[in-house]
Amino acid sequence: MSERQLIQGNEACARAALAAGCTFFGGYPISPSSEIAELLARELPARGGVFIQMEDELASMGAVLGASLGGRRAMTATSGPGFTLMQEHLGYASLAEIPCVVVDVMRGGPSTGLPTSPAQGDVMQARWGSHGDRATVAVAPGDVQEVYTLTIEAFRLAETLRTPVAVLYDEVIGHMREGVVLHEPTSEELGRRSGPRGPFSPDFLPYEPDEKGVARVPDFGRGYRFHVTGLMHDERGYPTSDHTKVEQLLARLERKVDAAVDAVAPELYRLEDAKIVVVAYGIVARTARAAVDALRAEGVPAGLLRTRLLWPIPAAALTDVIGRADLVVVAEMNRGQWAFEVERLAGRHVQLAPYLRAGGSVITAEELVGHVLRVSTKGARV
Amino acid sequence: MGIDVVSRPPADVPQGDAVASEARDDHALAAARDDAWPGASAEKRFLRYGMMPHMLCPGCGHGIVLDAMLRALARRYETLDDVAFVAGIGCSSRVVGYVDACTLHTTHGRPLTFATGLKLARPDLEVVVVTGDGDGLSIGGNHLIHAARRNIDLTCVLFNNEIYGMTGGQLAPTTIPGAYTSTSPKGNHEQPFDAARLVEAAGATFVARAQSFRTRDFEEIFLRALEHEGFSFVEVMTDCTEYFGRTNRLGNGADLLFSQARADVAIEADLAGRPTLQEVPARPVRPVMEMGVIHESRRQTLEEAMGLVEARS
Structure with a gap:
């Protein structure tokens, strides 16, 4: 179709x-x-x-x-x-x-x-x-x-x-x-699930990671007998409280999801010379795009970073774009959740002025333009 | 300690922590055991020796129950490749780790939900759920009645030891009235669930109650539960000596086993000549309960209704 x-x-x-x-x-x-x-x-x-x-x-x-x-x-x-x-x-x-x-x-x-x-x-x-x-x-x-x-x-x-x-x-x-x-x-x-390397053998390790750090757990009922638990476990899948093994397991689980960052890249819209960067996602990114266009029409060098991945945070792309900006406006429909993350990644030279809304209505382009103009005339180098 | 739960292996076979700490020695141990005991029974081959030593307390009835379950499985299956054990959280739920099958140790109270998904994904697998009285009747009570209502072809064994053992002996929804636990210091004033009757009312098509005291009877009942098509529920009375027994001064493991016998209407006549539970005034005594198969009927299973398996007669 x-x-x-x-x-x-x-x-x-x-x-x-x-x-x-x-x-x-x-x-x-x-x-x-x-x-x-x-x-x-x-x-x-x-x-x-x-x-x-x-x-x-x-x-x-x-x-x-x-x-x-x-x-x-x-x-x-x-x-x-x-x-x-x-x-x-x-x-x-x-x-x-x-x-x-x-x-x-x-x-x-x-x-x-x-x-x-x-x-x-x-x-x-x-x-x-x-x-x-x-x-x-x-x-x-x-x-x-x-x-x-x-x-x-x-x-x-x-x-x-x-x-x-x-x-x-x-x-x-x-x-x-x-x-x-x-x-x-x-x-x-x-894509395909990672699976075991060979048939079931006495040496079978269901939680042995592959080259990407992903466990080789087979499906149930395929001739592999193994244990799955919510306890911390070793590569056999057996419970362990060995501190080193637990640290390694947690680190591997954290590391493996970084692959998502490359797979789901952010959309960079009119950011080449942007000094005012709007960061948004989901429905707000649509109105933010309209706001950027409206600001550009007024001669304001605005751009949009629209993330399509919330977690893990695309830190490299964000810091790169933010590093070249004077003013960063995170627009989101909550009391400032991703804004905190962006703030964490932003350097001291950047002015941060999130535009937040949690009352149940969508942020409009007009509001966002008004917000950017208000904030930018107060001090950002535009 | 160690692998005493089955029987003592030959002296040259490593035991205890040495076994647990070596990545693959469990299989070597199993092989050594099979060589040493050519006549080793099938249920012993079904144990996962790398998980030993087990964490059950002395006198605990759970090992007796597991042993009977494995004997019944050995009568039905050559290998456990296509048998999945799904358990929640608690002492009873830990026993699935000792079975060399596809074993899934889930979250507290939710094994029936995982088992439902697994069974619908793979209706050809034998899915056995192991739960406890806290896991299955308290935090997971909702899932129990819904699994029964759906008549999904699972076999659920609820180990009822009338207390929360793993967390240190707290009140359970099965604790008998008057019994002391660490959270009922003046004695329990709540009425316990009758798990078997509850599950029967919810729509289960095989409901039974058995005892760790009468392990052969439980084995037969569990085998029938496995063979039954539809939701099969077996409540098995088993004893927590360390918390329930000690807190209520009910004696040792053997005393508690005999207290099960006293509470069994089916075998009351049998009791003459057996030691009796030490009677302490004002201490709780188990109520007399029906044992055996309480309800058995045939009704379309969920898998049949969904067209996942051929409808049987």
Whole structure:
């Protein structure tokens, strides 16, 4: 299918999952993500896949991980409150190296919050929501087409890195309809799970890393007998409290996800000579692009860094762009989550003036232009 | 300690920590054992010696239960390549690590959710869930009733020792009224769950209760549970000597095993001549409970309903 179709963001996500070879969905209804489950409830069984509505989000994530160990490409979809309930199992998946994709269609929070209004409040939850130091991967599509391509990429990253990958977008992108080309992914775009080197033998080490630092865990029921645990483990998969082994394991899990940084590069828009850099992602990046155009029309040297990857943070690209800027405006729909990360990476010479919004409405281009002009005339060298 | 849980290996076979610390010596040990004991029974071959020494306390009933489970599996399977053990968190859940199968030690209370995903992904696998009374009835109670409702073809064994052992002897939803635990210092004033009846009401199609005291009976019941198509639930009474037994001054492991016998309606007549549980006034005594297969019926399984397996008669 290569012709353009007018579809909703959540539908694009479900179509991408099918194109990426997802054959298992375990989920629990929650606005504004439910269309993903509804579409997959129709489509998966017809294609030999499995759809199951579980009793809650803890169970959804458990079922997804069980299915993944059974060899399926598995996913779930949720929103903030459900994402919170999934955090323990996301930590489990990170440590036990079980691939899965979790879509979080973000709504206003905390708590039940604003169930049908957009927000970007789960950025830090995606990073630090589960206890302990967990390396995470989270992508942030900026339009419906990108929901499709980045969901496919999320599956590739999850499978090749054997780690949970979160797809974070807000309610507006989830429910917005746009023309989308649903291309069939190539085998490179699909990727493959790392697996054991040879048949089962007494020397088999399921958690021995491959050259990319990814464990060689086979699927269950393929002739390999091995142990999977949420305890710290050695290469046999057996529990260990050996401090050196635990440090090495945590370091490897952190290192391996760096591959996502090269795979999901940021979009650099009109940044060549930009002294004012707007940093945005998701729905806000669309209005930020319009704001940059408007500022350029006024002769203001503005540009946009639109990240498509929230975690791990694309630090090199950010520091490079920020290093050449006088003013950096992180625009996001929360109280300043990625803004803190950008602040951490920015040098002292840079003026930082984030534009934040958590009330449930999208930041407009006009507001952003007004903000940039106000801040820049107050002191930045423009 | 060490691998005493099965039986003592020949003296030239390394034991204890020396075994655990060497990366691959468990297989060497297993091979050495098989050579040394040509007649070694199948269930012993199913043990994962590299995980020894085990972490169960002296007198704990869990090893007895695991042994009976492996005997039943040996009657059904040559190898455990296509058998997955899924467990939660707690003393009972740890025993799956000692089985040389596909073993999945999950999060607290959630083994049935992982098992559900695994079974639907691979309906051809035999999936056995090991859980405890805290894991399966307290934090994971919701998943238990939903697995039963769905009638998914899993075999769930709930080790009921009436207490939280691993965390140090706290109150469980199965602790009998009046019993002392570290979080019921004046005695438990909550009514415990009847796990078997709960799961039966939720829709399980095979429900049984057994004891670590009557290990052969449990073996037969577990084998029937494995053979049953649909959600099979076996509650097995097993004893925590270190916390439940000591806190309530119920005696040693043997005393506790006999206390199980006293609480079994099916074998009351048998008890003459056996030592009785030491009776301490105002100390809890186990209530009399039904043992054996409590409910067995046939209803479409989840996998059949989803078209993942051929519908059976």
